[in-house]
Amino acid sequence: MKDSFDEPPPAPSPESATLPDGLRFAFGTLTVLPARITRWDRPAARTGMACAPLVGLVVGLLAAVPGVLLALLDGGPLLAAVVTVAVPAALTRGLHLDGLADTADGLGSAKPAEEALRVMKRSDIGPFGVVALLLVLLTQVAALADAYADSWCRGALAAVTAAVAARLAMTLASRAGVPAARPGGLGAAVAGAVPPGVAACVAALTVVLVAAAALPLGAAGAAQHAAAVLAALAAAEQLLRRCVRRFDGVTGDVFGALSEAAATAALLVLALG
Template sequence: MKDSFDDPLLTPPPERASFLDGVRFAFGTLTVLPARITRWDRPAARTGMACAPLAGLVVGLLATVPGVLLLVLGGGPLLAAAVTVAVPAALTRGLHLDGLADTADGLGSAKPAEDALRIMKQSDIGPFGVVTLVIMMLVQVAALSDVYADSWIRGALAAVTAAVTARLAMTLASRQGVPPARPEGLGAAVAGVVPRAAAAAIAALTVVLAAAAALPLGLPEAALHAAAVLAALLAAELLLRRCVRRFDGVTGDVFGALAEVAATTALIVLALG
């Protein structure tokens, strides 16, 4: 098995792409929003995966629009939550959800890494994937509905926080030392491209900004949002380590699973608050 986090060969590229190239990489890879990818190489992936939370910010803001509008028009929090959760799925063509289902099938197969990866690559979804998808979507809608029931402001802020944190989990999964499970695909393109220090700095900045955004609602709310981001990153890290051990590395499906687990965990923490 590969040494998951200390392989000296898994180092970020010394070259750097421009910020604009990175933004295009992030939006063109992680969303369906119009963004012409100008570079598809490891330097562009390095900048692009560092910009992943920015793509999450845009996705989260777009997701809040129909949810808040439904509340203003008299709809209930459950309806608003369901529509809000549906928007990120549409803006990614369901790729993150598909990745979650495939990862669940691979982990649940109890087969060797090579066979598990073959299962994940198949176009159909197995029983583990179906059950995981249903539970995850129900939990997301239920948690966000609880937050929307408090106020539309808390609900909108929760949706944005979850979307940003989901992509932040991808940034951390792209850090130096995390190996790809296959020699091709998105996992191979972005594995190990972000320096550890840069990944840590982006994570810390996101925690601070999440708390600052919630500060107008009070200090307890700011602390809650910081805790939600940290809890989500912890859950994603545990899943990442499990997948690296199980599959000998990461794949594009694993990145999708990390995003959904992080978003769900953040929403649960915010609902409990």
């Protein structure tokens, strides 16, 4: 996520933000859904990024609806999977995918941090970005197609789980101690904003709720969905550490890359079942 939020509107900065302020921040920065951002400050960022999994829940449900309809109308699992992957891309204006491509180009450039960040700011996509996009999108579609082929319920749960895990990865990446790579944009606004204890509690609660939502598939299914979220967070954490070492911090692009990496890892685990 980047350009659209490089010059945020001024806002008051009291010590805490209300839940509505945080939700507006989360939905306004992470989706194109109508949510007028009323505050752009650290307290709003703290509350907003703690609420990021709720954004994932809404995005996942909206993605699952057309996929389930196509599956029920015998549209085929592959078509259902493609549409399910397309909806989150549309709801984010493709910014998470753009962040993935830019981060891949930055990591693959083998340039010093400052020059790599300039590579990421360019409007074009390099070879590393193209390869990353193709592999991630193909993996997501293949994994979802496998889930829909089993049943529309598994396909829908996979879509929601991946979307929630993707935004939960953003919550953990916003924890205190993770620096911003540059002073502008969404990365600087949210980097280090969420207390580690809050991030850990949100992660634990999310894993439990995902497992509970998958209970209709049985105990094994619930355990698999919990494992999918944990695998997503592990993959995102490895990428986060790599980016912090490489760029000296995080950017909006890195948050987009973490989201896509987490979603892909979750879907891979669910496909293995």
